Amino acid sequence: MRSKLLIFAGLLLALAVAGCGAAPTQMWPGLATNDELAFIAQGQQVHAIRLADGIQVWAFPAAGSNQTGVFAAEAGLGPDRIVVGSEGPTGQYSGVLYGLDLSGNRQWCLAFDQKGAQRENCPLAAGGAQSGFLGLAPAVDNRIVGGVTVTEGVAFVGLANGAVYAVDAATGRDLWHFKAERDVWAPPLVRAGRVYVASLDHHIYVLDAGSGQVVWSKDMGAAVAGAPALSSDGGTLYVGTFGSRLYALNSASGEEVWPPFTATHWVWSGPALDDGMLYFTDVSGVVFAVEAATGTEAWRAQPGGKMRARPAVAGDLIIVGDRDGTLFALDRASGAEVWRQTLQGQLLASPVVLEDKVLVAPFNGENLLVAYSLAGDAVRWAYAPSR
Amino acid sequence: MWDALILNPMLNSLLFLYQLLFQNFTLTILVFTVLIRLLTFPLTNQTQKSQKKLAALQQSEEWKKTQEKYAKDREKLTQEQMKLYQRAGVNPLGSCLPMLIQFPVLIGLYQAINLAMAASPVQLLDLSRHIYPFLSGASSLIPLENRFLWLNLGLPDPFYVLPLLVVATTWLQSKLMTPPATADSQAAAMSQQMALMMPLMIGWMSLQFPSGLSIYWVIGNVVSIVQQAITTPPDWRRVFSFRAAPAAPAAGKSQAEKSKTDKAKADRARLAAPVTKSQGEKGKGDKSKPDKAGQGAARK
Numbered sequence: 001m002r003s004k005l006l007i008f009a010g011l012l013l014a015l016a017v018a019g020c021g022a023a024p025t026q027m028w029p030g031l032a033t034n035d036e037l038a039f040i041a042q043g044q045q046v047h048a049i050r051l052a053d054g055i056q057v058w059a060f061p062a063a064g065s066n067q068t069g070v071f072a073a074e075a076g077l078g079p080d081r082i083v084v085g086s087e088g089p090t091g092q093y094s095g096v097l098y099g100l101d102l103s104g105n106r107q108w109c110l111a112f113d114q115k116g117a118q119r120e121n122c123p124l125a126a127g128g129a130q131s132g133f134l135g136l137a138p139a140v141d142n143r144i145v146g147g148v149t150v151t152e153g154v155a156f157v158g159l160a161n162g163a164v165y166a167v168d169a170a171t172g173r174d175l176w177h178f179k180a181e182r183d184v185w186a187p188p189l190v191r192a193g194r195v196y197v198a199s200l201d202h203h204i205y206v207l208d209a210g211s212g213q214v215v216w217s218k219d220m221g222a223a224v225a226g227a228p229a230l231s232s233d234g235g236t237l238y239v240g241t242f243g244s245r246l247y248a249l250n251s252a253s254g255e256e257v258w259p260p261f262t263a264t265h266w267v268w269s270g271p272a273l274d275d276g277m278l279y280f281t282d283v284s285g286v287v288f289a290v291e292a293a294t295g296t297e298a299w300r301a302q303p304g305g306k307m308r309a310r311p312a313v314a315g316d317l318i319i320v321g322d323r324d325g326t327l328f329a330l331d332r333a334s335g336a337e338v339w340r341q342t343l344q345g346q347l348l349a350s351p352v353v354l355e356d357k358v359l360v361a362p363f364n365g366e367n368l369l370v371a372y373s374l375a376g377d378a379v380r381w382a383y384a385p386s387r
Numbered sequence: 388m389w390d391a392l393i394l395n396p397m398l399n400s401l402l403f404l405y406q407l408l409f410q411n412f413t414l415t416i417l418v419f420t421v422l423i424r425l426l427t428f429p430l431t432n433q434t435q436k437s438q439k440k441l442a443a444l445q446q447s448e449e450w451k452k453t454q455e456k457y458a459k460d461r462e463k464l465t466q467e468q469m470k471l472y473q474r475a476g477v478n479p480l481g482s483c484l485p486m487l488i489q490f491p492v493l494i495g496l497y498q499a500i501n502l503a504m505a506a507s508p509v510q511l512l513d514l515s516r517h518i519y520p521f522l523s524g525a526s527s528l529i530p531l532e533n534r535f536l537w538l539n540l541g542l543p544d545p546f547y548v549l550p551l552l553v554v555a556t557t558w559l560q561s562k563l564m565t566p567p568a569t570a571d572s573q574a575a576a577m578s579q580q581m582a583l584m585m586p587l588m589i590g591w592m593s594l595q596f597p598s599g600l601s602i603y604w605v606i607g608n609v610v611s612i613v614q615q616a617i618t619t620p621p622d623w624r625r626v627f628s629f630r631a632a633p634a635a636p637a638a639g640k641s642q643a644e645k646s647k648t649d650k651a652k653a654d655r656a657r658l659a660a661p662v663t664k665s666q667g668e669k670g671k672g673d674k675s676k677p678d679k680a681g682q683g684a685a686r687k
Binding site for chain 1 (some may be wrong): 506508509511512515516526527529530537538539541542543544546595598642
C-alpha cells in the first residue's frame, strides 16, 4: 500500500513537472493584408486568404510539417515578394526567413543557424555560424516571432535573440545585421531611411536603414514588446512599455516630447494614431485615447477582459479585441461601447479594418480568420484551415 | 485558488529575490530552492523519521515471525501487521502524507520558475497576470536575465550536461530516500524499479526543458541529498550497490532456503511440462528452448 502510494505520488509529480516544462512555444497569429489577400501565419503554414470571400488561395508550405516549423510572425509584403519568417520546429529555436512570389512559391530562404541551414538547405546569414563554449554552437534563440517589414525592396526582421537583419527581398542576400541585447518581438518600423526597433532589453534603437548603424538609442526603463508608431510628419515616435507608460519621443534625437503617460498596466502594443489622437490598450484591458500633441487623456474605457492588441480605427469607431474572444466597437469620441461580438479564441492579434469589414484572427479558436461587417451585425465569412 | 494560494506568492517572492540578488536568476533559483526546502524541512524530517521507524519495524524478529505465521492468510496477516504498527507507534502512511503535502509546494515552485522565465509572448502575457501590483519595480525586471555560463536559461542545454546532472542527482536522491529492503519483496522490487525509472524519465524530460528548470531540479536534488545525509547518515555501500537489495525472507525462510525451494519448484514444473497439451505443442514448436516452457509452467 505504502509503496504503491509512493509510486503514484512520484508519477504524479513527474506528470505535473512534464506538464509545466514542456509547454509549447506558442504565439498568436500574425495578420497582414494587401488589396486582395490576407496573409495569416499560424501553426505550420502561412495562409493566403481572398478578402472578397474568405477562400484560401494558397498556403506555404503547401503541406505543413513540423520539419519546416511554426509560423506566427506577420508577413512582410512587397510589390512582388512576400517575406515570411518561421520559429523553426518546436523546441529547436531555429527560425528561417523565406521569400515567396505572389503565388506562394518559395524563391529563397535564409537561415540564422546551422540547424536551419541544413534543415531547409538555405544559406547561412552573417553572424549565424556562432561558436561558444569549447567552440561548440551555443544555445541561441533564433526564432522569428515579431514579423517582417518590407520597404523599398528590403526586408527587415528581428529575431528572438535580439538580432535585426536587413535582407534583399528579391534575392534573400543579407545586407547588414545589428544586435540588441534581448528579444525583438515586433516588426521593425521603417520610415524615411530609419529603422525603429523595439527590444525587450528595454531599449528603442533607431538604425540607419542603409547601413544598420545606430543613429540613437534610448533606455525606456522597461521592456518594449510592440512596434512603435510614428506621427504622420515623422517627427514624433510613440512607444509603449512594460513600465505601464506611453512615451512620445523626438524621432531625431530621442528626447521626450511630453512627460510619459501612465497607464494601469503594461502597454504591450504601440498606439494607433489617427487625426491627432493616440488609441492604445494595456494588458489589464483598459483602452485609452490620448492627444498626440500633448499627452492629455481624452477618455479611457474598460469594455471587457485583458487586452494586448493595438486598436484599429474605422471612421467613428475604435475596434479592439480582448483575450476572452470579444470584439468591441467603441465610440471614437467618448469610448462608449457601440457593439460587441463574441467569438471562440483569444483576440491577441491586432484587428485590421478594410473598407466595410473588420478582420480578426482568433488565437486557439475555431476559425483562423473571421470577417465581420463594420456595423457589427454579421459575419461576412470565416476561414478555418480544414475548409 | 491554486494561483492565489501557491503560484502567485511563489512567483512574486521569486521576483523580489531576483531584485535583491543582483538580478542573477540562477542565484535566485538556488536561494529560493534552499529557502523552500528549509521551510518544508519539518515535513521532510517527519517523512524520513517515519520511514526509518517503519523500516526498523519491518526488519524486526517479531515482524518476521508474524509474516511466517500468517503466510497463508493474508487477511489475518494484515490485521496482525496493523497491531504491530499500533504497538510500535508507527503509521504506515506516515511517510507518505507529509510528502503529499509537499507536492503542491514543489509543483508551485516549479511552475513559478517556468512562468518567470517566459520564453514566448503568450507566456509573458500570462506572467503579467500574476505579478502583484504593489511589487514596485517588478515590471522593469522583465524579462529576467537568461544567461548563465554557456546556458540560455530559457532553452535546453545544448551540451546535455544538465540532463546528465539531473539523472545523476535524481538517482542519488531516490536511492537515499528509498528505505532499506523490507520483508515485502514485491515492494522492494518496485522501489528499486522506481529508483531507476524516475531519474531516466526526468532526465529524458529535461532534454526538452528550459535549462533554468533543469538547474532548479538539480539544486533541489542536491539540497535533498544534503538534508538526508545530515539527518540520516546513509549507508553509502548500499546506495552505490547496483545489485538488488536482498529482501528479507517472505515467510521466515532464509534466502538460501528460499532459493532451494524455488529451484525445486522449477524442477518439478519442468518435469511436468510436456504433460499438458499446450505446453507439449510449445515444446514441439520450440525444441531449442525446452527450459522456457518449464519456467512458464513453474510460474503458473
